[in-house]
Amino acid sequence: MKLCISALSVVLVLLFVSAAPQLAAKNVNKPRATVVRAADLLSFDHYLKTCPQAEGIIQQKTGDWIQKDFTLAASIIRLHFHDCAVRGCDASILLNHQGSERRAFASRTLRGFQVIDDIKAELERQCPKTVSCADILTSAARDATIIAGGPFWQVPFGRKDGRISISREADSVPQGHENVTALIEFFQVRGLNMLDLVTLSGAHTIGRSSCSSFKNRLSNFNGTRKPDPSLNSMYLNNFLKKKCQKDLDLIYLDAITPKTFDTQFYSNLHKKLGLLSTDQLLKSDVRTGPFVAALASQPSLFESQFAVSMVKLGNVQVLTRPNEGEIRVNCNFVNA
Template sequence: MIKFCYLAIFLILVHHLVAVQSINAAAPKKGVSRNPADFLSLGYYLKKCPEAESIIQQKVGAWIQKDFTLAASIIRLHFHDCAVRGCDASILLNYRGSERAAYVSSSLRGFQMIDDIKETLEKKCPRTVSCADILTAAARDATVFAGGPFWEVPFGRKDGRISIAKEAEMVPQGNENVTALIQLFKAKGLDILDLVTLSGAHTIGRSTCGPFLNRLYNYNGTRKPDPSLNTYYLKLLKKRCRHSTDLVYLDVITPRTFDTVFYTNLKRKAGLLTTDQDLYSDPRTAPFVEAMASQPFLFENQFLVSMTKLGNVQVLTRNEGEVRVNCNYINAR
């Protein structure tokens, strides 16, 4: 395992170098097919709305100061958005039959924060800053306020006009196997390293007991607990999960600290969700878990790379989509 861990560290460093070079690369030459993310830029709002980024940062900080758990909620909301139709703010659309209205989205939070930011930006720069850009930047700022790394967010995303409740089920719910997760990430242009790294966002945040109750009482229909679950952790979870709606921290040791204890927990068989714990039992992902657990700087550096990649998934740019006036509804035509 040690040999594979060193190999994983080497691959992470190479991946990080290639990703950074890609992010900083010059725009493709004329005639070359361009990825929509190529039209995003760090200076997109420099003249249109120069205070946009600082307004988002200040608002996110104020909300998290009132309720620290919102940091994880905003990161999760961003992931749910990008996992369906790309990062187009479709998760924010609020009407019957939308992703937001789906049962699997019922535990999502942070919508009021985004509405607050949008309202302020509309007063400052009407019809300029998209909800997709707001959510992407808010996820970055939430990470920083939680103690995680900072990264530059390129802007220019447009908001989508379509949101379908059934599609919200594409987002992992905590019981998928590693193969299914790898396939989902691959479809979004993300790889195994991104999967392991972005799962590390569970270093903060909470989950309702519903998604993992089967691990406590009836794992795979055996009427017994999941044998891979740490015995002491099992007893703790049974005490805290009286109802499926009860909340427990994803990282039982340092739930309010953005660190690598999440990965250490997996090695101790104290991963809360099946999707998390399986990362350490699957040979394709285990070496990366080992590397992250033993080298915190690798996690932080790779997290900013993977989050940048996530924020660029299937974005709408230029004449695609729109800039919503209200993040909850598409613009009137």
């Protein structure tokens, strides 16, 4: 009986937390009596008059690229996360110069830049100097999710592109070795809660990771000269040790259904099949474990909450005011 009550409590908490951001998204254009936040200046019809075809172009181009290489779906979502996690969703991750976020150690395995460049080039042909790179990346992440079989959500637009990108700031992004407390704090600073942490980690249902991100778990975990005991031994010996020959070799984060956007990622954690220690810890930690259990058993809840959490992620520290940022002509460089 205690287990039933606990599960019900988790579901009620999930539904309550989910409702608030959805209501906020629906009212994104409505005036507030309090101080207006930057994200409140985003709107669903931002390009209605200046570039009504923008979303269609982004969707078409994103689909074309993923059709050629399915792994780009996860790469685009990850690129969006890395962008929003540093200085907010301002496309600073796309700037390509010495000392930029893109050149950081934490960014070395990021992919999908060519997709955004292709989309931007087409938008510049049809709507010059109108659609920001930050909006393109945010919308492309949504479209990549849908193409992979995930949920739809409306993306509010109006983000400006940032002019500052610093490598050392990008190295603060979690890289798979952190404890749960560090992850929670990283998300909280950006206005995201524990539910968002667990839900957005669910994007690993279609992602991959380089062996360098988890090789310490394979043979010398925390200097013990032994594998991580929280890693399934059959998975370790029959698969991971054979596949991980080089640091940059890539392994699917979901060993069971790597090309399906589903809740298998969470179910895997109950079987000690979490590839990254940060993922496996989400299941064992008393603060995040109940969310893992709830999302694993309720696919519809995961999809609805993923949409809510992605909207929140896309609103982190956005630049929307006239004196903030710019609309880059080329996503790789600030305007001259």
